[in-house]
Amino acid sequence: MKDNFRQSMKWFHTWVGLVVGWILFFMFLTGSLGYFYQEITRWMEPERPFVVQQISTEELLDTAQIYLEKHAEGADGWDIMLPNIRDQNLRVGWRHPAEPGKKRGKYKIKVLDVNTGDKVERRATGGGRLLYRMHYRLHYLSTNISYWIVGFCSMLMLLAVITGVVIHKKIFTDFFTFRAKKGLPGWLDIHNVLSVIALPFHFMITYSGLLFFLFTYMVLSTNLQTNEDEYREMRKEIYPRTVHLDKTNQAAKMLDISFLYQQAKTTWQASELSYVEMFAANDVNAHALFVRHETDITYNPDDEITVNAVTGEIILSKHKQYTVAAMIHNGFFSLHEGQFSGPVARWVYFFTGLIGSAMIASGLILWTTKRKPKQMKKTNGPDFGYRLVEQLNIGTIVGLPIAIAMYFYANRLLPLDMANRINWEANVMFISWAILLIYPMFRPAAKAWYEQLQLATLVYIGLPLVNALTTDKHLFNSLNKQDWNLAGFDLTLLLVGGCFAFAAYKFKTLQISKRANNDREIEKQTNRPVQVANESLLPLQQVNKEKC
Amino acid sequence: MPYLVNKLNFSSPRWSVLSRVLAATLGGYILATASSFFISQLLMTSVGKYQAIHIGLMLTFIVYACVAMWVFSVKTATKAWLGLLKLSISFVVATWLLMQFNGVAS
Structure with a gap:
């Protein structure tokens, strides 16, 4: 080349x-x-409720099992996700049997209130x-x-x-x-x-x-x-996947999952139980898989243990076998997902x-x-390509973060009973992004940058406030209850808002110092004081006309 | 016709860039695929068929990247296309030879 x-x-x-x-x-x-x-x-x-009290894993498992027995009838398998540092609520999930013509059934997930044992709406x-x-x-x-x-x-x-x-x-x-x-x-x-x-x-x-x-x-x-x-x-x-026994459609009484957990703990170190998977629930083949929070990049067979849910015996399952290439491949996945x-x-x-x-x-x-x-010296103004890149830059680098904030606003402000609410949250995000991509077309670049930076500051600082006005999960309460996930989210928003404010301020001061430099240059050349504002702050069309 | 030729201006560097873009994307893809055959045949006897294919596949992105860079570094687009052709044929021939040697039909 x-x-x-x-x-x-x-x-x-x-x-x-x-x-x-x-x-x-x-x-x-x-x-x-x-x-x-x-x-x-x-x-x-x-x-979802604030969670502060410490409840034993056994009690949580009992709560989950009672709920699932009542509501997940006919489901092939259950999942129980225990509260952890990332999500402090107890969650249960189950998959409905597949409808005819479909490969898999619908998956339902519910968040449980540990105090009442019922789902949270x-x-x-x-x-x-x-x-x-x-x-x-x-x-x-x-x-x-x-x-x-x-x-x-x-x-x-x-x-x-x-x-x-x-x-x-x-x-x-x-x-x-x-x-x-x-x-x-x-x-x-x-x-x-x-x-x-x-x-x-x-x-x-x-x-x-x-x-x-x-x-x-x-x-x-x-x-x-x-x-x-x-x-x-x-x-x-x-x-590789572990093969699990299927349903036989012969009903059997299962033991309490909390008891199975205690059985598992006799031979297994569950430092932090992450989730429980129940296969073939209420069937003679019923068995529970206990999985702890993974800490390795590569597969660790000790991270899980299977227990027969009818007899309470520990099932020695074959460990998954990885080839070297598969280990590298899956290791990269682990690194990617973290x-x-x-x-x-x-x-x-x-x-x-x-x-x-x-x-x-x-x-x-x-x-x-x-x-x-070079572009600024062109008699007909900057090229189309240059303008396009500049606009896409403004509309994406500052516009996308604003659009993401709008996704969160939509979550708080769209009517709760709205049809297709989930779709509309995303639509709000992409519509906002589209507007912010178009907006710089009608503004001189420097102004568009500055205004969108200001807007970003506004939306990020405003989000915790809107959160406080629309829910009880605001910063004051979350800090008070020491719910660090919720508080961390709001604090991060404020920090991001602060960063945008700083960027806007810095942008403005740089513009002013550049303008002063320019004026000084012109003064030197013409020996005359200059009062004209910096060109870059005027609309481009105007600049072009002046140049013509 | 001469008007069209003038209008399209085939000596313009844009055509060279377009040709290289095609060489890098399509030619690169085919060469990367050819390289995966070669690598899998090379490793087949030592690590087994599936793993050999897998390793060949995982390396395609690196091969692809190197090919794309090379296409944009040579003097002319024609040279890039010829190089791609030569390398692809070499890979296919080498794969065929290895297959004879391994004695396993893939």
Whole structure:
């Protein structure tokens, strides 16, 4: 392409990064929120009670079993999710038998009030799950199309990461030195630091993201190398599953799950019981699987134990066998999802995700700042392409966070009995984003940036207030009850609002100092005091006219 | 016709870029697939069929990335296409030879 390899790669890096940068920003940001999807769901279901009292696991299991016996009749299996650090409510789920013509039945999930033993009536909401699913399902498009778009974008991201390393001359020095340079760092410096600081994460998250849909993307290769049966066999080897006994339709009386748990504990260390899965409930084949909170990246057979629910005997199940390749593959999934991480690691994941988003954002901004001086000198004003990139930048980098806040507003403000409420929460988010993408078309860039930063401040600071006005799960109560998940969510919103306020302030002061510099330059050249405002603050059309 | 040729301006660098984009996406995909055949045949006897295929598949993204970078680094788009062709054929031939050697039909 260019004279030498590095120059070619520099060109290549610029364009692979630009082409789908906005989708990548969307994927990184919603994906980062995914590390807290349970906490987000908890905030979006304010009908759930505060949980402060300590109840023993046995008592919780009894409560869950009584509810399930009564309400989950005919279900093939039950799930009991115990309160944990991420979700402090007791939840139960069950799958209805499949309707004719369908592969699987409907899955129901209920949150239980441990005091009354009854379910909590919750509002219809997509919760954190819908939000994080967007980072690979893209919401409106069909599954297959989404996966291919996401795959294409991820491939370009992988290329951007690799070419970024190739063109960066001093990668190791940058990694190990802190540059306290005088003056302001340029966008290139910011982009470099954000990229280098979390480089292993950027690579891991992109590559593992591609691995998730390995068989979708590499369908040509698998089709040519395996027939249908072999393909199924191969997938079984890569994603091994424990086989569980099916229902016999011979009813049998089950023991209490709390008793089964005590049985399990005789040979098993349940440091933190995460969930219980009951297979073939109330059947002679009934057996319970106890699973504790996973702490390993690779499969640990000691994380689970199976107990016969009729006799109370411990069933020695065969451990899942992984090949080395499958272990690496599943290890990458673990690293991507971070399910094994405790609270601190989870925050680290979240911040590294945000660093990734910021890296993409700074790269996109860098594209415009590099071209700005030349573009501003054009007699007909900046090119269409330049304007488009600038608008998409404003509408996405600040617009998307605002749209996500609107998703939370919709959760609090849409009527509770609204039809398709879950869809509308997401619609509100995407409509807001669309408006914020269009808005910069009608404003000069500098003003659009400033105004959207101000708007972002407003919506993020306002959200805890709206929460306080519409529910009793506000900051005052949550802090008082020491419900750190709820309080943490509201506090994070305030912090994000504060960051946007700071960004808006910084943006304004930089504009003023730039304007002063410009005026001084002109004064020097013309020897006359200047009163005209900075051009960049005037609408572009006006600037163009003046230039003509 | 000459008008159209003038209008499209085939000497413009845009056509070279378009050609390379196609070479990187489509050609890259085919070459990555071909490389997965080769890798799986190479490993088949030592780690078993499914694992060999699996490893070949997991490495396709890396191969794909390297191919795309290479396509955009060579002097001309034609050179990139020829290179892709040569490499793809080499992979297929090498795979075929390995298959004869392994004695297992895949």
